[in-house]
Amino acid sequence: MSETEDIRFDDLGLDPKVLKAIKDVGYESPSPIQAEAIPALLTGRHVVGLAQTGTGKTAAFALPILSRIDLSQKTPQVLVLAPTRELALQVSEAFEKYAAQIKGLHVLPVYGGQGYGVQLSALRRGVHVIVGTPGRVMDHLEKGTLDLSELRFVVLDEADEMLNMGFAEDVEQILAGTPDDKQVALFSATMPAQIKRIVKRHAPDATEIQVKSTSTTAANVEQRFLKVGHPQKLDALTRILEVENFDGMIIFVRTKHATEELAERLRARGFSAAAINGDVAQVQRERTVEQLRKSKLDILVATDVAARGLDVPRISHVINHDIPTDTESYVHRIGRTGRAGRSGVAISFVTPRENHLLRAIEKTNRTTLVEMRLPTVSDVNAFRVQKFTEAIGQAMDDSQHALFRDLIEDYERNNDVPALDIAAAIAVLAQDGQPLLLEEMPEPLRTAPKERSNDRGPRSRDRGGFASYRIEVGKRHHVEPRQIVGALANEGGLSREDFGKIDIKPAFSIVELPVDLDPAVLDKLSGTRISGVLINIKPDKFDRGHKRGHSGPAQSPNKSFSSAGGKKPRHKKHP
Secondary structure, rough: OOOOOOOOOHHHHHOHHHHHHHHHOOOOOOOOOOOOHHHHHHOOOEEEEEOOOOHHHHHHHHHHHHHHOOOOOOOOOEEEOOOOHHHHHHHHHHHHHHHOOOOOOOOOEEEEOOOHHHHHHHHOOOOOOEEHHHHHHHHHHOOOOOOOOOOEEEEEEEEHHHHOOOHHHHHHHHHHHHOOOEEEEEEEOOHHHHHHHHHHHHHHOOOOEEOOOOOOOOOOOEHHHHHHHHOHHHHHHHHHHHOOOEEEEEEEEEHHHHHHHHHHHHHOOEEEEEEEEOOOOOHHHHHHHHHHOOOOOOEEEHHHHOOOOOOOOEEEEEEEEEOHHHHHHHHHOOOOHOOOOOOOOEEHHHHHHHHHHHHHHHHOOOOEEEEEOOOOHHHHHHHHHHHHHHHHHHOOOOOOOHHHHHHHHHHHHHOOOOOHHHHHHHHHHHOOOOOOOOOOOOOOOOOOOOOOOOOHHOOOOOOOEEEEEEOOHHHHHOOOOOHHHHHHHHHHHHOHOOOEEEEOOOOOEEEEEOOOOOHHHHHHHHHOEOOOOOOOEEEEOOOOOOHHHOOOOOOOOOOOOOOOOOOOOOOOOOO
C-alpha cells in the first residue's frame, strides 16, 4: 500500500479528457489495484486482477479503456461481461461518468428483463461499449444483432461469480467469437481452475495483480449480532432503529413478499422505508435508490438479488433481519456499507435454530461477531426525549416562532392558564395521539425457547407451496443445483426462499418454484441459458405430486434445498 499511496492519477498516463472527468467527481489518488492495472492496460497487456468488491476495480479497467477508445469506429469496441443486471448497470453508469468529457461515446447495458427494442435501436445507431450479462449477450449473438468482429477489449468482471451461476459455457462461446488480438482484463475474488483455463487460453502472459486482504469482510464494518426469536423480530428491529444513529440503511430479508410486508410495517411505525425485490420494475427500482441517495428515503428493505451492485455512499447500516444461509451472501450484504474507507455497522438477527449459520459466517470470514443486547425501554425513551428536546431547540429558530408566541400569550391572558400548561398541551397535539414514551412490555423481548414452526429459514413459504417445472438441462450438461439457482435467481429476480426440491435427470431437471409464480417472471425465465443451453422452462406435465399425498402441482412445505448446500431432501425423489 505504501508503494502506491503517493501516486496520483496524473502520473498514470490517462487521456486528459478522462483525467478531467475523474477530477470532476473528486478522485485524486488511485487505489492499489488502479495504480497497477491502469498502466498495464494502457500499454496493451492482458491483466488478471484478484480483488474483492469495493476495491475500485471498475475504474481500474474503465479509465484505461476510455483513454484508448476510437470514436470513429461505430461497431462495438468494448465488451464487459458481468454476472448480474445490477452489476451491469453499475458498470455502465461508471463508464458514462468517466466518459463525461468524451463527446459522442455511447455505452449500452444489455441484460435480461429489459425489452429488446431499446437494445436493438441502440445497436443500430452504433455503440462503443457493451456491458451485459452472458445470457442476454448470447441471445443477441444468436439473433445476429450484435457484431463482435471488431472488438478490441474484453472485460470479465466478477468472473468467479459468473462461473458459479452457470455461465461458464456462455462465456467460453462469447470469447471464442471475438478477435484473437483483443485485449483481455479479468477480475475475480478467487482463481478456480475454470478461470485459470480461461486465462491460459484467452489472456496468455497476463500481468497478474493481487490486492491482498486479511479478511473477506471489510475491517471498517462493525459486525454485531442479536439473539432474538422470530415473533419478536419486528419489535427488536423497531427498538434498534430508534436508538441507532444511522444515516441510510438496508434491511435484508429472504423473500420478495417479506420486503413489501416489512417495509409496510416500518412505514406504519413512522419510518421512511421502501422495498426493492425482483418484482419491482427497473424504473421504479432506480427511482427508489435515487431517493435513498438524496436522503428522501432512509431505509431499503431488500432481497439479496435486488441489492447486488447497489452502491449508495450514505448507507451506514446493514441489518440482516433474516440471516443469510450462505457466507457469500453475508459478505455481499455487509459490503453495501463501509465502502471506500468509510465506517459501517452490520447487525444480524439470529434465532436459536440459526446458531450454526452464525458460526459458519465467523469461521469462513475469520472474524468474530459481537453479541449486542436488545435496547431496553429506558434506552428507547431516553432517545425519544432527546429527539423531543432537540426538536424544541430547532423550532425556536423557525420563522413562525414569534407568531405562535403571540398566540400563546393571548390564550394565557384570556383563559388564565399558565404558559407551561399550554406548551404541554401543544406537545400533546404534536404527538397526534401517539404516546411519546414506550411502555414496558408484559414480558421482555427474549428469545423463545420453542419457536413457531414457521421459523424455519428457507424451509417455509409465506404464500403457499411449490409447483414442479421442467428445464432442458441435466447431468449430461454437467449442471449443479447452485448453477440452476444462480441463473434462475438472476434472470427472474428470485431468492433462495423461492426454490424447493431440485432433481437433476440425465437430459433435463425438475425444479420446484412457488405455486403462485408470477407469469411475468416465468416469461423472463423462458430465455434463460444454463451451461449454454436454452432451458425452455415449462410446467412439468407429469403429476409428480401424488407421492406427497396430494394431487395437482407438487407442493413441498418441507423444502430442504438451499444453494449453500444443506441436508438432502427427506421426501422421495421424482420418478
